[in-house]
Amino acid sequence: MAVTVYNISATSARVSWPASPNCLDTFYSVMYDPNWNSLLVGYKRKSFMHEERIPVSQTSTHLANLLPQTTYFLCVTCQAANPVRDQCQVFSTLSESSEGHDRGGWELAMGVWLTCCILLLVITGILLWGCLHTMCSIPSQVADCCLLVTNSSHQDMSVSGSVVINCFLSHIRLDHKK
Structure with a gap:
């Protein structure tokens, strides 16, 4: 018998179980206890x-009047039976x-x-400024290239990006000639 507990709130819960054709008694017993540690010794009614x-x-x-933030041990059996593990x-x-915590x-x-x-935007800005500052502090032909990049606020990103790459490659070529 698979017991399901759902719609759990602070003070209530809903419990369901499959019908048992072997249960010839007149009722099911829904037993529950907040002190479930003592029940681990044995499942006794x-x-x-x-x-x-x-x-x-x-x-x-529907179980009502439950205690908030409490762990319960619950079993469903036929009237006269002691529970077994799969009924709990x-x-x-x-x-x-x-709701407030959520x-x-x-x-x-x-x-x-x-x-x-x-924080990521600030770090990106600092790194970009550092790169442009480093590349623009070299000889005049590369500096002209860097001025083009820093003064081009209306260019689209792909054009601006290719100018930065060309500026960077020019900087590398000048370093290798030295």
């Missing part, structure tokens, strides 16, 4: 603090202000992303 009886015609129920599930309720996490992630983008 008397170990559970809470038990709800659900008619065999139903295969789901562990789940945790959310905090009371989980939004705060999103805002933090956006802040980190924006800060990284700005």
Whole structure:
């Protein structure tokens, strides 16, 4: 029997299970306990603090009055049976202000992303300035080329990029002639 716990909130959860044709009793027992560590020794009915009886015609129920941020151990069995491992599930309720935490996490992630983008733009600007400053401090023919690059604010990026590359290659050729 595969027990499924879903729609979990801070104080409630929904539980469903497949119908059991072998269950000839009049109800299913939905047993749950927040102190699940003590239940690991054995699955005994008397170990559970809470038990709800659900008619065999139903295969789901709504659990209410749960504690926020609490881990529960839950089992679903036929009326008279002790639970076995595949009839049980562990789940945790959310905090009371989980929506606020989700939004705060999103805002933090956006802040980190924006800060990284700005930092990357600053580093790129510094590196570009350093490269142009280094290339423009060599003899006059290369300096004319660099002035063309720095003064061309209306050129499209592909033309400006090719001028920078040509300027850089001229700089390399002048260094090899020395």
